[in-house]
Amino acid sequence: MADKLRAQQQLEQLQARYVGTGHADTTKFEWTSNIHRDSYASYIGHPPMLSYMAIGMGECREKVRSMMIEKMIQPVGRPPEAQD
């Protein structure tokens, strides 16, 4: 029992430290939101990738950067209705 508790505690610690660590009840919405947020953060963080997208869109890099952070707020639309 103690082992189980410790595993649970460790998982919780991981979840607190690393955003997006999954659990048994992760919903599709949570998972996809998380993936998209990770992707956007990576696009912003890799300078050549940001340039690539800016050239493709015909915008300047700073605008694309802020647009992507803006998209991170709700990357995959509204959350689903809570189901019991």
Next chain:
Amino acid sequence: MATTSSMFMYSLTLQPPTAVTQAILGQFAGTKEQQIVTAAGSRLTLHRPDPSQGKIIPALSHDVFGIIRAIAAFRLAGSSKDYIIITSDSGRITIVEYLPAQNKFNRLHLETFGKSGVRRVIPGQYLAVDPKGRACLTASVEKNKLVYVLNRNSQAELTISSPLEAHKAQTLVFALVALDVGYANPVFAALEVDYGDSDQDPTGQAYEEIEKTLVYYELDLGLNHVVRKWSDPVDRTATILFQVPGGTDGPSGVLVCGEDNITYRHSNQEAFRVAIPRRKGATEDPQRKRTIVAGVMHKLKGAAGAFFFLLQTEDGDLFKITIEMVEDDNGQPTGEVKRLKIKYFDTVPVASSLCILKSGFLFVASEFGNHQFYQFEKLGDDDEEIEFTSDNFPTDPTEPYTPVYFHPRPAENLSLVESIDSMNPLMDCQVANLTEEDAPQIYSICGTGARSTFRTLKHGLEVSEIVESVLPGVPSAVWTTKLTRNDTFDAYIILSFSNVTLVLSIGETVEEVTDTGFLSTTPTLAVQQLGEDGLIQVHPKGIRHIRADRRINEWAAPQHRSIVAATTNERQVAVALSSGEIVYFEMDSDGSLAEYDEKKEMSGTVTCLSLGEVPEGRVRSQFLAVGCDDSTVRILSLDPDSTLENKSVQALTSAPSALSIMAMADSSSGGSTLYLHIGLYSGVYLRTVLDEVTGELSDTRTRFLGPKPAKLFKVSVQGQTAVLALSSRPWLGYSDPVTKGFMLTPLNYPGLEWGWNFSSEQCTEGMVGIQGQNLRIFSIEKITDNLLQESIQLTYTPRRFVRHPEHPYFYTIESDNNILSPATKNKLLQDPAVVNGDATVLPPEEFGYPRGRGHWASCISVVDPVTEKKVLQKIDLEDNEAAVSVATVSFASQEDEVFLIVGTGKDMVVSPRSSTAGFIHVYRFHEDGKEIEFIHKTKVEEPPMALLGFQGRLLAGIGKDLRIYDLGMRQLLRKAQAEVVPNLIVGLQTQGSRIVVSDVQESIFMVVYKFQENRLIPFVDDTVPRWTTCTTMVDYETVAGGDKFGNLWLLRCPAKASEEADEEGSGAHLLHERQYLQGAPHRLTLMAHFFPQDIPMSIHKTNLVAGGRDCLLWSGLQGTLGILIPFIHSLAYGQETNDRRGTGSLGAGDRAKNFCKSAHIL
């Protein structure tokens, strides 16, 4: 090194990335002089601006082998030196100082805080430093913020604390700056959005109501913790923050810049808001709102409150923003803000960073295209621009107001002094030898919008010619000499012809002189200024020593023998006789030459000799190098105890034609090393290290210069000793000023027969050379850049280009999104309602094209990069079509005539991808390809993203379909079609009947075309999704390619699958072969994989050196040019990896996982 592949490639960078992600300003050397540090890709470069010349000179470049995410400069209180903080993808924060004496970066601290990699919650994206240098904050896009306290210990060394956390979950950061609070507790301001509620609310109401907040984080230095001190909602569209001077300099606080507005905010002040003026003009949309994308704050010396901002919009317009403060009774500013003022300043290219130097310069690190260096003419204080103040605008961001407008105009305040070449973004690149030179050239298309260029790159140094004059005969050699040891400049030019010697004096004019004491009736072998004030002329019959008082001492060669080779320095002379004897002379204390008693007999005929320079503080050079026609070089000692004794010998592949002993700067010790340079009759050049004590020869490096015998001369370039090596073309061997490594680079100059150093009042560091009957005097101004660039201006962002199969012309397709086409633009300009002032058209290179959402401007250009060096023809596309692909195809049905095929899309939307139609245009070549003529166009469902000539027909990738077209009278005729990829075909390569198809997302597919059955059958695919950008076939089974995430890879088709696909009549079998895991029947295997830190945009299998092995040349979006060289043995791989370890890295990256090395070779 667990790997199953037997293929190893060596990655070399020919040109490092030139895209600057960030530039910072500081006094990094600890002197008053300001330097600029730029982060470009993985390189940290220190530039030294030279205000007198108006130039920026790169002083040091360091590869950190990681992705530099942010850099910041800071200075501890009371210090005069700025340090650099770097955050990289290593999960560590690095503090680096610049050591001017050693010209290197020194790592002071390296603190680990998180996982490596660019991740959402690992700090490093943002970095802000307290203006007083007491603390720094680094934040990630989401949640995490770490504060480090910076201080100094009792030894006055910089210390860094363990990090203090200021995390807030589910919070996104848009911008981060440090507040200027004087010496109060450090405060950092962040622009944040909390998405916690919107993630829980299925109605979407919480999302609608999300607020953007300006949050202050205060570091309590006493309690050593961070608190969220203040937060207040700001404009929802705000994206960027700027620090406002505080303490005694100003009111403190921040400027919050959002769409169409700039707001001053501070916790204890009122808000002040001003609109961003919009451009006025016939082609401008009056409703389009601007945002600030870059900016800089500058404090002027003197009065408090004397500071201003230059903020830039996405059009490139700079606006000057000033803050007016309430004045007290004495007219002194109180620190209470009264109003915000904005006015148009000038227009410069859109910047990723702006730096204002104290010396009155502005450095614009452009986000795309060349970086610019401007000088301030004035500060826009008393011009006629309309100034808008915050009095006229409501502070509430939701309240409406009347927008304001301005007319852009040519620059008044800034004047461009230098444009620094940058190939960023490098869209496509090809290697071809169009000029019939020894080495091929690299042709590339780069830049965006109106600042796009077609660039030709050549390996070589720029030479500036000073004099070229025709001589009466063909001289065999030329020398220059000064008259006395203390002269700074040369006095004579001595020319040797087949049987006479001509002396020219250097002065205001260059004219012949006869009373110099030189023997004019004989050819000359060597000339030297000897001792204090003597001159030496070595001729075949003897040595003539001319004293200052015109007394002449002559040493005559023994009877029936003549001098065949000679070498001299300021104290020694050695000559070789036709009999193979060497006679050695040394200068006596009285200034006369004394012959050494014994002659040294060599085994063969001596072809060349070399004495080194007399080292400082010594009386003689220790060694004499002797080259003989038995293909050897011997080193003889000149030590008085062992004069002319053999020290060492080196065997060569051919007889040596020239020797030169020279001390040169080297990279390892910072000192200098003695080298023996050897030129051979076969045109090979060797460089050997000569041990200064033992005379041993070691560490030989070889290079083929050209088919002619190599000649070597010692010259002086940019203050350092260099070797001029002449063969069929001239080369210069020098040590790179930044890395100190030895470089051998061809000069961009005609082939010379002889060269010598030249120094006069007009040209202190020049060279004189003979080319046929011409005497040429030239100099080399710049040795930092060994790739020569030539640019041709293009119209829009170039996307792809192709070469004419026979003639030296290129065809570029250019297109720009959200830009008005010329037709639309003209219609707007010709509208009679347009007021006169609105109809002025400003040069688009500086001001950009008028924008319009959903519009495309596109053209096809014919470029002649060799003779006329310009765009010969430009065809604009109409009806909102934009070119996406191009190919030259020879149609078998048209007697193999070659046509230019261009794929276009109509009304394209980039994301999510859509278009109303696609077209394939066909153009006919005229006048050997100088002109193209439109024939017809064929409508297809989607824009064809890939086109290729294939077995006398056209292969086109249209969406998921691969099609074969033949040319008809009115349109293209579809001959075969198959759906071969899951998403979108973006690239095609072919060999035989095999086609390599790249998918936008799912790596590559190999397709075989069965002519009999007229079917296209995919037979092998990949297991990994690769967002392919470029591919090339390395051999029939192997494909090299790159993807959007910056990987380079080599994939190989299994031998069995490859054989099966080509079997005669296997079509039916292949077609009905069982699928493997819902894909093709076979899978590709990965042979090599590498992350080069840039997005590969093109890759080619090519050969860059005459006679060299094939290599893979790839070009990266940020301007990187690199090559991959295959290792022949895997053993070499192991050795090289071991060599890499232990070599210094700043540790910002410090990852040995990437097996890469930067060097310049071609």
